[in-house]
Amino acid sequence: MSTTEQRVAIVTGAARGIGAATAVRLAAEGRAVAVLDLDEGACKDTVEAITAAGGKAVAIGCDVSDGAQVEAAVERVAATLGAPTVLVNNAGVLRDNLLFKMSESDWDTVMNVHLRGAFLMAKACQKHMVDAQFGRIVNLSSSSALGNRGQANYSAAKAGLQGFTKTLAIELGKFGVTVNAVAPGFIATEMTAATAARVGMGFEDFQAAAATQIPVQRVGRPDDVANAIAFFAGDAAGFVSGQVLYVAGGPLS
Structure with a gap:
């Protein structure tokens, strides 16, 4: 068994979409995977997909914005699968609205899940990574980090994650820990389907309209993002840290 095969990964927001695709991909590469989501029962399909293919996975319910739940979840992963040395902070929510309609709750919920959640998960996992060197x-x-109408909260959170990424890369590099970010463009998931519903469009029409604005002339799939995450999570990316990779079907600035 190789070193990579012995490693344990945590993927948050892994019940569906990008998180599920990433969990399955990392398991296919030989990692034991903790599938985290707010509802442990919702993780069943992802875990079954992994175990049916011969992989090892465990479902864990966790609100990533709650420090006590995060600590308990990471301790459970360590006890069940082993010390986690790969972390994918994917958990996310949308509370889209124009600024004058956006409530404080809309702002706080998005910030808490995306930014506070990534902070708490990274803080809880880094000690295992430092010990393992x-x-x-x-x-x-997200490409929304560059600004997107109706997403002041989400855009700010996703831009904040880029600064968080670069800072952790500086702090943790000497311990053999790399930290990178993947910024998807339009990916066909339940989250983008919800956006289509919010603007009053059918999802197929929404995707077709989006594809006309993308150089490769199609929208992204969860596997497109999982492929990029898998690269950053692997041994071959050991000299790549503090980077933001846009997976958007074309150049973004």
């Missing part, structure tokens, strides 16, 4: 943290940003 190896770690991979991948944070999910």
Whole structure:
């Protein structure tokens, strides 16, 4: 068994979409995977997909914005699968609205899940990585970090994750820990389907309209993002840290 095969990964928000695709991909590469989501029962399909393919996974319910729940979840992972040395901070929510309609709760909820959640998860996992002198943290940003109408909260959170990524890369590099971010563009998931519903469009029409604005002329799939995350999580990316990779079908500035 190789070193990579012995490693344990945590993927947050892994019940569906990008998180589920990432958990399955990391398991296929030989890692034991903790599938985290707010509802432990919702993780069943992801865990079954992994175990059916011969992999090892465990479902864990966790509100990533709650420090006590995060500590308990990481301790459970360590006890069940082993010390986690790969962390993918994917958990996210949308509370879209124009600024004058956005409530304080809309702002706080998005900040708490995306930014506070990534902070708490990284803080709880880094001690295991430092002890192992190896770690991979991948944070999910977004093309919305560059600004997007109706997403002041989400855009600010995703931009904040880029600064968080670069700072952790500086702090943790000497311990063999790399920290990078993947910033998806339009990816066909339940979250983008919800956005289509919010603007009053059918999801197929919404995707078709989006594809016309993307150089490769299609929208992204969860596997497109999982592929990028898998690179950052692997041994081959040991000299790549503090980077933000846009997975958006074309150049973004």
